[in-house]
Amino acid sequence: xxxxxxxxxxxxxxxxxxxxxxxxxxxxxxxxxxxxxxxxxxxxxxxxxxxxxxxxxxxxxxxxxxxxxxxxxxxxxxxxxxxxxxxxxxxxxxxxxxxxxxxxxxxxxxxxxxxxxxxxxxxxxxxxxxxxxxxxxxxxxxxxxxxxxxxxxxxxxxxxxxxxxxxxxxxxxxxxxxxxxxxxxxxxxxxxxxxxxxxxxxxxxxxxxxxxxxxxxxxxxxxxxxxxxxxxxxxxxxxxxxxxxxxxxxxxxxxxxxxxxxxxxxxxxxxxxxxxxxxxxxxxxxxxxxxxxxxxxxxxxxxxxxxxxxxxxxxxxxxxxxxxxxxxxxxxxxxxxxxxxxxxxxxxxxxxxxxxxxxxxxxxxxxxxxxxxxxxxxxxxxxxxxxxxxxxxxxxxxxxxxxxxxxxxxxxxxxxxxxxxxxxxxxxxxxxxxxxxxxxxxxxxxxxxx
Numbered sequence: 001x002x003x004x005x006x007x008x009x010x011x012x013x014x015x016x017x018x019x020x021x022x023x024x025x026x027x028x029x030x031x032x033x034x035x036x037x038x039x040x041x042x043x044x045x046x047x048x049x050x051x052x053x054x055x056x057x058x059x060x061x062x063x064x065x066x067x068x069x070x071x072x073x074x075x076x077x078x079x080x081x082x083x084x085x086x087x088x089x090x091x092x093x094x095x096x097x098x099x100x101x102x103x104x105x106x107x108x109x110x111x112x113x114x115x116x117x118x119x120x121x122x123x124x125x126x127x128x129x130x131x132x133x134x135x136x137x138x139x140x141x142x143x144x145x146x147x148x149x150x151x152x153x154x155x156x157x158x159x160x161x162x163x164x165x166x167x168x169x170x171x172x173x174x175x176x177x178x179x180x181x182x183x184x185x186x187x188x189x190x191x192x193x194x195x196x197x198x199x200x201x202x203x204x205x206x207x208x209x210x211x212x213x214x215x216x217x218x219x220x221x222x223x224x225x226x227x228x229x230x231x232x233x234x235x236x237x238x239x240x241x242x243x244x245x246x247x248x249x250x251x252x253x254x255x256x257x258x259x260x261x262x263x264x265x266x267x268x269x270x271x272x273x274x275x276x277x278x279x280x281x282x283x284x285x286x287x288x289x290x291x292x293x294x295x296x297x298x299x300x301x302x303x304x305x306x307x308x309x310x311x312x313x314x315x316x317x318x319x320x321x322x323x324x325x326x327x328x329x330x331x332x333x334x335x336x337x338x339x340x341x342x343x344x345x346x347x348x349x350x351x352x353x354x355x356x357x358x359x360x361x362x363x364x365x366x367x368x369x370x371x372x373x374x375x376x377x378x379x380x381x382x383x384x385x386x387x388x389x390x391x392x393x394x395x396x397x398x399x400x401x402x403x404x405x406x407x408x409x410x411x412x413x414x415x416x417x418x419x420x421x422x423x424x425x426x427x428x429x430x431x432x433x434x435x436x437x438x439x440x441x442x443x444x445x446x447x448x449x450x
Contacts, residue, residue, distance in 0.1 A: 008063050013292070014069075015058070019045065020291030033147050035354045036387050038291055042298025043379065051304075057300060071296045074289025075359060077282045080241035082174070083256075083263025084271065084278065098168035101343075104332020105169060105350045106141050106176055110326030113137035116320045120313060126372045128367075131188040133222060135369050138184065139361065139378060140321040142177045144354030145170040151349060155393055162342045165333070166349045173350070178260055178402060181360060185253055188367040196252040203247060207265045215241075218270040219325040233274070234281050237266075254363050257446040290355065297358050300365060301376040314377045321381050322388070325351045341396065348392040357382035 020038040025035030047055045059067065111277040117136035121394070126132045148170050186197040217236055242348045248258030271278075326347040333343035361378050364370040370378070 004006075005066070008060070009066050012059060012063065013069060013288075015289050016041070016045070016420055017288060018297045018394050020294060028213055031390050032151055032387055033352075033354065033390075035144075035147060036383065037382050038294050039298075039354075039358065039379070039386075041291065042294030042296075043301050043303075043383075044298070045295050046298040046301045048301060048376075050302045055299065059295075060201040062295070067292055068296050071293035072255065072287050074286050075293050076242060076245045077238070078286050078290060079245075079256045079259040080238075081279065081282055081286075081357075083260040084266060084275065085145070095168075097333060097338050098165050099120070100171065100258050100332040100334070100336035101165060101169040101329050101338070101350070102172035102345055104328035104330070104335070105143065105325060105347075106315070106328070107160055108328025108331070109141045109321065110137040112320045112324040113140040116140070116316060119316060120374065123309060123313065124371055126369055126371075128188050128369060129368075131184055132369050134180070134187075135184050135364050135367075138177060138180050139364065140317070140324060140351055140381075141173070141356070142356050142360060143170045143173045143325075143350045144352050144356040146356075147352045147354035148349055150264060151352065151389055151393070154390075157345070157349075162345050162349075165338070166346050169329075169346070169350065174356070175264075177356075177360070178257060181363060182253055182257055182422075183382065184369075185363065185367060188350070188369060192247050196250070199251045200248065200257075201253070204261060204265075204393075207244070207261060211265060211267050214265075215267045215270040218267070218274055219436070237278060238282070254366075255351065256359060256363075274292060295359070297362055297379065300372055302372060303376050303380070305373070307375070310377065313374070314380060318384060321385055322351060325385075336426055341399075342394045345393060346388055351387040351392070352386050353382045354386050357385075379388075 004011070020041045023037030023041045023044075024034030027040075028034050045050075045055070045058065113134050114137040117133040120136065121129065121132065144169075148166060151157075154164060155168070182197075182200065206446045217233060241262045244258035244262040245255035248256065248261070250253040315402075329347040329350045330343050334340065335345050338346065358379065361370065361382070362376060365375050
């Protein structure tokens, strides 16, 4: 890499981080999750607003692979923390209603999404029709677990029955989404890759068998009491996440699966005392690298050529994504006895997508299942559905304001991997007079979530 490339890379990173932080803060001021502003920053730096000339000068072809590599590291660490945050105890006492909501939230939009795919095939042809149909069903079915946790905190729902069910249902939807995406990638990868993809089964079994070793690794040092982990323990976990990401990439699957799987299999009893430290250390890295992912994703978003046909496609996508998610979640929750107002709030919450959607869309683009035009429309859908969650909740609360009667619970919060952990000031900020409590104990005062 030449000196010119190094200068341009550093300038690009400075521009990306400054714009993403600025628009993220602006989004927070207007009541939106910061990820809305950060995704918008990626779109604004793409060709939609300024055209190819400025974009090609800011992000030339020989610098983009370097930005992509940095973004991949950030997403891998983000997915590791998302897997780490999956909590089996969320289902205790509410398994039926959570499973009902998750089933409706996945099945109804998936079925509608497959019908949408058949409509979209007319103008966005692909040589892998079956994989495209399944992928579109998946793309409108996902829920962004971390964004959901942040909205719960801001709305004071973290300690309610609705909040607990929402977190549990979103966790179930996440597992289904990543598993289904792995299957789509196996099919889209071609028959020659099937034998490599099959290695995921023994690989997962090996990780599960290694749980006792991971438990010993996370145990406090002799004589160290319950103190946080040393740097070598945290380093070992990051190494494990990156190695698992590399392993699934070598199997013909996306690296996100390995990082997510490693976080998911870590023994929860052993990881609980060190979770805050893991969040803090990885959060400092992802807060810098995830905005790079938004820009890399935004460089492929070009809305300049969207005509009447494109607007019709966008309308159909939004209708299926919003109506399918809301109606499916509401019906699933009501079928298990959840009150109408609580089911409505849950349906609005499950409609948020955030970074999770962008990661899935990036896989679809990489596999050739999406062309640039359809990819751009789906990114707009991800941005719109995430932005509409807060207003939808406000509307429901105005119609049914009596949520204070819901029983309180203590679901675990999920600090954003891109921000400092609870009680730890963000880089460059002074610590407040008292530590900031976790999501479950002080709604609305945590770091932002994606």
